[in-house]
Amino acid sequence: xxxxxxxxxxxxxxxxxxxxxxxxxxxxxxxxxxxxxxxxxxxxxxxxxxxxxxxxxxxxxxxxxxxxxxxxxxxxxxxxxxxxxxxxxxxxxxxxxxxxxxxxxxxxxxxxxxxxxxxxxxxxxxxxxxxxxxxxxxxxxxxxxxxxxxxxxxxxxxxxxxxxxxxxxxxxxxxxxxxxxxxxxxxxxxxxxxxxxxxxxxxxxxxxxxxxxxxxxxxxxxxxxxxxxxxxxxxxxxxxxxxxxxxxxxxxxxxxxxxxxxxxxxxxxxxxxxxxxxxxxxxxxxxxxxxxxxxxxxxxxxxxxxxxxxxxxxxxxxxxxxxxxxxxxxxxxxxxxxxxxxxxxxxxxxxxxxxxxxxxxxxxxxxxxxxxxxxxxxxxxxxxxxxxxxxxxxxxxxxxxxxxxxxxxxxxxxxxxxxxxxxx
Numbered sequence: 001x002x003x004x005x006x007x008x009x010x011x012x013x014x015x016x017x018x019x020x021x022x023x024x025x026x027x028x029x030x031x032x033x034x035x036x037x038x039x040x041x042x043x044x045x046x047x048x049x050x051x052x053x054x055x056x057x058x059x060x061x062x063x064x065x066x067x068x069x070x071x072x073x074x075x076x077x078x079x080x081x082x083x084x085x086x087x088x089x090x091x092x093x094x095x096x097x098x099x100x101x102x103x104x105x106x107x108x109x110x111x112x113x114x115x116x117x118x119x120x121x122x123x124x125x126x127x128x129x130x131x132x133x134x135x136x137x138x139x140x141x142x143x144x145x146x147x148x149x150x151x152x153x154x155x156x157x158x159x160x161x162x163x164x165x166x167x168x169x170x171x172x173x174x175x176x177x178x179x180x181x182x183x184x185x186x187x188x189x190x191x192x193x194x195x196x197x198x199x200x201x202x203x204x205x206x207x208x209x210x211x212x213x214x215x216x217x218x219x220x221x222x223x224x225x226x227x228x229x230x231x232x233x234x235x236x237x238x239x240x241x242x243x244x245x246x247x248x249x250x251x252x253x254x255x256x257x258x259x260x261x262x263x264x265x266x267x268x269x270x271x272x273x274x275x276x277x278x279x280x281x282x283x284x285x286x287x288x289x290x291x292x293x294x295x296x297x298x299x300x301x302x303x304x305x306x307x308x309x310x311x312x313x314x315x316x317x318x319x320x321x322x323x324x325x326x327x328x329x330x331x332x333x334x335x336x337x338x339x340x341x342x343x344x345x346x347x348x349x350x351x352x353x354x355x356x357x358x359x360x361x362x363x364x365x366x367x368x369x370x371x372x373x374x375x376x377x378x379x380x381x382x383x384x385x386x387x388x389x390x391x392x393x394x395x396x397x398x399x400x401x402x403x404x405x406x407x408x409x410x411x412x413x414x415x416x417x418x419x420x421x422x423x424x
Contacts (some may be wrong), residue, residue, distance in 0.1 A: 016122055041136040072142070203224075
């Protein structure tokens, strides 16, 4: 089989299964071997964490590019188009290159299948292989690799990175890598590699020993936020400090501040040449798709893909503080995947927040009856997200805030509907 356009590639990827009967790396390793192990030809940084891994990936990729490094970036999910998943120097992979690398992966896949009829690939394995083939082909100096889920068993865990990052550990994907936060920490610790530095972000104290022990076993130098480096808010700006540097950045919400600190610390470990002003410029210029995306200023419309308890808690803290400052109401258009902790997430909203539930035409997205009974009783439901958006917007005063959240798919749908800057 040979692909002729990007639509064919994307359609084919989504037709593949999502999970193997056994959760190991044997399939992806066999495929990469057939492709000549492209993942070993590029220096990599490996990033996991319950939240913040996407933002950290973008910040770090921008720092590397600013330092003159040809920089690959592999992230998920996408907000505007699939090609965002694989980037080179901040540019999405072109349709032509997407087809080209997919055909290389497909040829290797078919060669293996001739010898092993049982061999199969899941969507994410295919995407990971495409990214590595592309980064090798383009002679990247560095590639920033964000895990899909977890760490040890994630399909990206086929690299020996220059450094590993664990942004934070919280509850998410408990059915796959849980059920406890300790199980999740153990799974994420799987990206810590022998003699390679590991940078930890805002990790809860109750799981810190698991990560410290793994780093110790692997002789991996460990750098901890608030211990070896810090970021603080001063006069409306952020300030990064470690034993050698002090760098100021434009203000971002606290949760983004942690991601900035982790990205900067990791970048500094690589000993590439950027001065403090250049580091600040690279961070301040970084735009993270689907994260605290301001669609319109008056009334304020914010899109954010927060989709678990930790992310939603952080986001609502920022939104409620802003609403208090403005003496305004918060309206929220929300949908979520049905496998999330729906009840706990909705308990984070204030009593007087006006929440409207919605859905999307996507298998994992919650429909009306997937929301807990209490949530269904508390909030109205609108099956068409566009109608829901328009209804909430009609109710708002100029000082009010409309938040679109719960899923990157919803953020993506609204952005693609409204265009990159038009909320009319």
